[in-house]
Amino acid sequence: MTHPIYTAITFAPVQGFIEKSRKLRDLYGASLILSHLSKKIVDAVNQLPNCEVISPGLPNLEKGMPNRILIKGELSQDKVQRLLLDEWQKILQVCRSWIDDPENGKLRELDYSWDKEWRNWGHYAWEVFWGQGSGKTEDEGIILAMEDLETRKLSRAWKAINWIGESSSLTGADGIAFPGLGAETRNPKHLNYSCEKKEIEQFYQRLAEVTEEVDKSDNITEESTESEDESEDEQIEGKFIDPNEKLSIPELVKRLVTRDDIANTIGMEKLDRGFKEIQRKPTNNRRGQWTGWFMGDGDKVGDKLKEIARQRGEQGIKDFSYEMRNWGKNFYNNFYKETRLGRVIYAGGDDFLGVIYSRNPRKPVKPLAAFEWLMTLRSKWRENKQECNQVNLSVGFVWVAGSVPQRDVLQHCREAEKLAKSRGRNRVTIRVVFNSGQYVQWTCPWDYLHILKKYSDRNGESNWSHVYGDLAQLDARHAFEFKPSAIDYKFAIEFFDLYFPGEGEYLESHIDHLVGEYDDQYDRAVATTNWIRNLIYIGWHLCSNPLNT
Structure with a gap:
């Protein structure tokens, strides 16, 4: 008798890809890309003979699609790698073609010599992890596949991309994307940033100009017609692309995929509502806005999946994944309608990220209102779930001053969430971060969070x-x-x-x-x-x- 084979796959980097973000738009772009790549892998696997996707659930919903995929059937690591890279390279090609169009970003006076750099990012941006298992029973095969995946994740084979010249102004980790990035004449021995500065500035000035109109139209949101707090003279922080920005190729791509025309060409799910950046930083006529960022993750979900596999096999995994994804969909769609406090950036099921802020910076959200919402989060987590109610939740909540860079805010969220888990899980770490970068924090179980109200x-x-x-x-x-x-x-x-x-x-x-x-x-x-x-x-x-x- 032939025992069924199960394949578990994922890819990386995920958190790093999301956290390298300056604007709220970048976070959404990163989330859209990750969900799209996972969805395309799921779609391709479901078309293969003798293969069936067990999880994630809701396979037709792209938004919030997790990057962990469990398959019944045998699928090679090379095949998974090819599926992932084909879709990623398509995203790069569409974005680059848009930039190369003279009607958009292309400047005729500049020499576009960056083919090799785009190809490199197409081949080396992602690393696939893969595991397989087969046992006498389906639950044994599922567990062995999951364990094999975790073991293989301990060994990394990621390749970095070499570059010369100045680094991106966002992360400092990759080279600035501009037409001359891969020119043969760029010799690191003689390279002087001042020689390329004018060309870089021309390129980003042009991108800023051609994206300005979409930025203005996006700032008119569906929510703005419903909210009493909207102000017609509200000033938006930054533009779609600011002339002073110097982005790497992946950072530029994350920004561009939030354009409807580019998303349509890729076949990617678009932002489902109008878009507005957060006015966080102080201006000449207003104070900076404090905002609340929350990052959550289910506790010991891997152990829970193994338990479900032992008890209920494939169907149990399917039911669990469906519940998680359905909760994430509802949380994403209903957060603003129910709270008027901001928006969820992504909700993949057992992990999510969101931000509490006011769309009218003249009327910022009070910290007490943010805390009172936080007190309701665990009950919201347990809402409309059966199997998933046995999974506890750890959250990092960061109340942060307006001048703290967004990339630093996300790092604080990640650290706060990890602290909540390390202190025993099923709790929340609240961190208040000041403009200086200093902070105070407190970790508390959910069932005692109400103490602050006493x-x-x-x-x-x-x-x-x-x-x-x-x-x-x-x-x-x-x-x-x-x-x-x-x-x-x-x-x-x-x-x-x-x-x-x-x-x-x-x-x-x-x-x-x-x-x-x-x-x-x-x-x-x-x-x-x-x-x-x-x-x-x-x-x-x-x-x-x-x-x-």
């Missing part, structure tokens, strides 16, 4: 300045400092109980759950005191509303 000062009110001021005075007197010989943290808990009446006893009896497990009593005391201190910092910044008044 604050009561000495007057029975919720003026966080009282506890914040008292904490500052105690810190100045080194009241919370510990030595290895003095590990009693009773004073910190008594201080906590004073402002959160009746909660001190609960905290002391649930330290392992709330703060984390520590074998060493000194570490336990320090961690508990820091947890209380950070709770007060976060509460003062988010719940007393000192930042956006």
Whole structure:
């Protein structure tokens, strides 16, 4: 008897591709590309004889398509690599053809000598990971394929692309895309950026000009007709392409695929609504806007998939994937309608990224409103799911000042989410990031996040300045400092109980759950005191509303 073979595949880099973004538009472009590549692989596999896609579910929905694919059938790594690169190269070709069109970006006076650079990005941008398994039962084969994939991911074979000259102004990791990028006359021994500066500036000035009209039309959103907070004189941050930008080829492609005409030519799903960049940075007549960024991921989803495979086989995996993707679709589509607080950038199922901001920067979102929405996220996560309700959620939430670069914001989100997982999962890490780059953060289980709403000062009110001021005075007197010989943290808990009446006893009896497990009593005391201190910092910044008044 022949046992079924299962193939598990994914590709990389994903997070790095998303995080190398300056504008909100870049995030969407990256998400559109990743979903499109995954969708094309799924479509191609479903056309192959003796192959069936088990997950992801909702195979006809491109938006939010995960890049992890489980297949019933035998598919070689070379075949997967070819499917992926063919679609990626098509995206590059369409974008390059658009730029080379004299009606768009092409300048007749410039020598377009960058064929080799576009080909290199077509061949070396992605790395495919692949695993296979076959067992006496279908669940055994699925688990073996998943484990084989994880083992192979430990070995990397990615190739970097060499370049000379100045680097992109976004990441500094790749060369600036301009017509002379691959010219034979570029000798690194004699290359001087000043010699190429004029040509680069001409190229980006032209791109800025030809994309300006689409930028103006995109700024008129569907939501703007519904929102009372819209302002006709709202100033948009930046343009589709700013003349001062110096982007690499992949960065330029992420920007261009958000144009409807280019997306149509590629066959890619377009942005389903009008588009508006976030006005975050301060201008001459207004303060910078604080925004909230949330990045979430299901806990131990791989282990859950193995459990489902053992219990329910293929059909269980299909049902689980369908539930996850259906939740992601609804979360993406309904977030703004339900909250009026911003938009979801992607929601692939068990992972998502979104931003809370005001479309009218003159009326920024209050931090308390952002926190109150965050308190509802776990219940939203558990909504309309059965199998997936057994998967917990870890989230990084970053409340960030307007002058912090977007790429740094995304890194803070990633770090906050990882911290939530490392502290025990099923919790959220809230990080407040200032323009200086400094930050305060606090990690809390979802079931105790409401503690910030239970604050009561000495007057029975919720003026966080009282506890914040008292904490500052105690810190100045080194009241919370510990030595290895003095590990009693009773004073910190008594201080906590004073402002959160009746909660001190609960905290002391649930330290392992709330703060984390520590074998060493000194570490336990320090961690508990820091947890209380950070709770007060976060509460003062988010719940007393000192930042956006």
